[in-house]
Amino acid sequence: MEGNKIKKISRDIIYSLPAFSFAIPTFPVMIFLPALYAEEYRISLLSIGVIIFCAKIIDIISDPIMGWLNDISVLKRKTWMIIGGIICGFSMYYLFLPVTMPNEIYLGIFITLLYIGWTIFQVPFLSLGYDLEKNYYLRTRLSATREFFILMGLIASVSLPVLLNLEDSEVFITYLAIITGICSLTLFYFLISEPLKKKTIKRPKINSLLKDSNFLRLITAWLINSLSNVFPSVLFVFFVTYVIGGNEESRDKILLFYFLSAFIGMPFWVQISKFIEKKNVWLVSMLSSAVFFSFVFFLGEGDINFFIIISILTGICLGADLSIPPSIQSDLVDNHKSTFGVDISGLFFSSLTLVNKLAFGIASIVSFSLLDVYEFQAGNNVDNEIKFILYFLYAGLPILLKLFACYLVWKFSLTQKNVEEITKKLYG
Numbered sequence: 063m064e065g066n067k068i069k070k071i072s073r074d075i076i077y078s079l080p081a082f083s084f085a086i087p088t089f090p091v092m093i094f095l096p097a098l099y100a101e102e103y104r105i106s107l108l109s110i111g112v113i114i115f116c117a118k119i120i121d122i123i124s125d126p127i128m129g130w131l132n133d134i135s136v137l138k139r140k141t142w143m144i145i146g147g148i149i150c151g152f153s154m155y156y157l158f159l160p161v162t163m164p165n166e167i168y169l170g171i172f173i174t175l176l177y178i179g180w181t182i183f184q185v186p187f188l189s190l191g192y193d194l195e196k197n198y199y200l201r202t203r204l205s206a207t208r209e210f211f212i213l214m215g216l217i218a219s220v221s222l223p224v225l226l227n228l229e230d231s232e233v234f235i236t237y238l239a240i241i242t243g244i245c246s247l248t249l250f251y252f253l254i255s256e257p258l259k260k261k262t263i264k265r266p267k268i269n270s271l272l273k274d275s276n277f278l279r280l281i282t283a284w285l286i287n288s289l290s291n292v293f294p295s296v297l298f299v300f301f302v303t304y305v306i307g308g309n310e311e312s313r314d315k316i317l318l319f320y321f322l323s324a325f326i327g328m329p330f331w332v333q334i335s336k337f338i339e340k341k342n343v344w345l346v347s348m349l350s351s352a353v354f355f356s357f358v359f360f361l362g363e364g365d366i367n368f369f370i371i372i373s374i375l376t377g378i379c380l381g382a383d384l385s386i387p388p389s390i391q392s393d394l395v396d397n398h399k400s401t402f403g404v405d406i407s408g409l410f411f412s413s414l415t416l417v418n419k420l421a422f423g424i425a426s427i428v429s430f431s432l433l434d435v436y437e438f439q440a441g442n443n444v445d446n447e448i449k450f451i452l453y454f455l456y457a458g459l460p461i462l463l464k465l466f467a468c469y470l471v472w473k474f475s476l477t478q479k480n481v482e483e484i485t486k487k488l489y490g
Contacts, residue, residue, distance in 0.1 A: 070195075074204050076253050077191060078211040080143065083243035084183060085215025087154050090235055091176065095157065096430070097299045098232070103164050107438065111430030113170045118423030121177035122416050128185040129412030133405070139186030140251050146183030147247050149175055151240045158232040181415060188411035192392045193257040196489050198481050199336055201392045206332045206385035213325045213384070220317045270402040271409065276476050277394050281413055283470035284387055287348065288421035290463035291383065294355075294456050296425050300433075301456045304444045307363045319370050323377030324384070331382035340390050341474045347382030348471070352464040354379070358457040388414065390474075393481045400484045429455050 096114070099105045132139060153175035160168065195204045218238065223231035271277055294301075302308035302316065335343050354375040361369055391414060395407045432455065438448050 070200070073194065073254070074207040075211075076249060077194060077204070078208040079246035080147075080183070080187065080243070080250050081208050082211040082215040082218075083239055083246045084147075084150065084180070085212040086219045086235060086239040086242070087150075087158075087176075088212075088216060088219075090158070090219055090232070091154075091173075094232075094299065095173075096296065096426075099164065099169055105164070105166060105169065106434065107430040108434040109166050110169070111427045111434070113166060114173065115423045115427040117170060117174040117177055118419050118426070120174050121181060121419050122423070124178050124181045125185065125412040125416035125419070126409060128181050129189075129406070129409035132186050132189050132408030132412070138256060139190045140254070140256050142186040143183050144247060144251065146179045146181070147243050149179030149182060151179075151243060153179060154239060155236055158236045177419065181412075184415050185408055185412045188388065188414070189407045190254075190256060191388075192395055192407045192411065194254075195392075196396075196485055198393065198478055198485065202332055202335045202340065202385060202389040205389040205392075206328050206381075208388075209381075209384035210325065210328055213321050213328070213381075217318065217321045217325060220314055220321060224311070224314050224318070270398065270404060270406070271413070274394070274398055274401070276397060276474070277410070277413075279470055279474055280387070280390060280394060281417060283467045283474070284414060285417045285421060286463050286470065287383065287387075287467035288418050289425060290460040290467065292418075292421045292425040293429065293460045293463075296422070296429055297452065297456045300438075301452050302369070305363075305449055305452050305456075306361050306365050306369055308366055308369075312366050316366070316370055316373050320373040320377040320380070323374045324380040327378035327381035328385060330378070331385060335386065335389075339478055340386050340393075341471050341476075343382055344386040344390070345468055345471045347379040347386070348464050348468050351376050351379035351383070352461050352468070355457055355461055355464075359453060390476075393476060393484075396481065396484050396488055397476060400488055 096107070096110050099110055100107055128142075131137075132142065153172045157169075157172045157176060162168070191204060191208065195201050219235050222228075222238070223234055226234070228234050298317075299313060302313050308316070331343055331347065354372055357372050358369075361372075388411075391410055395405075395410050398410070399405050432451060433448070436448055436451055438444065438451075444452075
């Protein structure tokens with residue numbers, strides 16, 4: 063029994079290793095890339111917002127396509143992951159280490175390739191994780207382990223350049239992601255056995271998703287909650303710099319505390335999920351996050367330390383935000399399979415990635431367009447009107463969205479008892 067437990071924990075860790083590498087460029091791309099291309103390469107914020115939005119539209123279209131290809135087993139899921147990794151490494155290199163002076167077309171090409179590469183990796187990666195574990199609680203542990211490594215990657219991308227006192231952090235982050243990606247994908251490919259997925263030439267019943275009320279409620283809550291998380295992400299650099307007067311060092315410090323708190327808080331939420339329904343764990347974390355984030359409105363020039371405290375508290379809540387929804391999604395795949403008689407795990411998990419990207423595209427175009435309308439210029443002093451817009455987009459709107467997501471999750475009806483009955487029926 064003990065040996066089986068150790069074997070499963072080792073499997074969870076090896077499965078999660080690629081998540082570390084693919085997480086390294088996540089926040090640099092979301093948070094630092096817009097500021098880098100605006101300040102250093104002098105591309106307007108409106109242009110950056112439009113480019114990111116258009117790239118996300120293309121990326122969003124690729125999600126259901128990738129989910130469909132995953133479900134009809136055109137290639138093994140591990141093969142798709144390798145292909146996605148190669149595309150990501152190539153495009154990240156050219157984004158952060160441009161071979162020529164970047165313009166709008168250059169940014170558009172390589173940001174689109176990076177997003178598509180992420181999709182090709184992520185959809186089969188999540189789908190394979192669903193097939194690895196059928197137990198209600200252990201699914202949460204597997205999901206948490208994966209998100210644990212994602213947080214490690216985020217922490218590494220923020221902290222290592224500071225600890226090593228590196229001036230060209232973009233160069234370091236790029237090579238760190240590529241080298242660890244090669245190593246982790248190699249280990250994954252040879253040490254994780256891919257559960258056989260029945261090959262079919264029949265088109266998956268995509269319309270069955272629209273008849274699944276549990277799926278529709280979860281995916282709507284996921285979209286609203288993702289929007290509440292993404293608005294602060296895309297505006298973080300501008301809020302810290304122009305509202306509370308922070309510099310690059312303080313930005314890195316805040317992010318480090320935020321991710322460390324999520325890292326430390328993750329086991330706490332997983333432990334709680336042993337005793338409380340998953341949806342209630344997620345609900346408590348979102349409500350807590352909304353309350354803690356409301357204190358942002360009391361921040362002003364120089365309040366870096368107070369902002370760090372808020373970041374620590376909301377970071378703890380992030381642990382549940384990352385680990386619980388994918389675990390619930392795995393339960394929904396089984397519920398859908400039992401109800402409609404079709405296995406479309408690829409489409410289910412591609413819907414999660416699709417919603418994340420849609421949220422990022424919406425937040426980018428809304429934020430940067432609104433700032434451009436009010437004639438915000440990166441590098442210049444800002445007036446009270448611009449600060450008000452930043453307060454609203456960074457904290458006000460996200461809090462309202464978070465509360466709406468709480469309402470949707472509160473109404474979610476699939477219980478642990480339901481899931482265990484379905485699992486027993488499907489797998490014995």
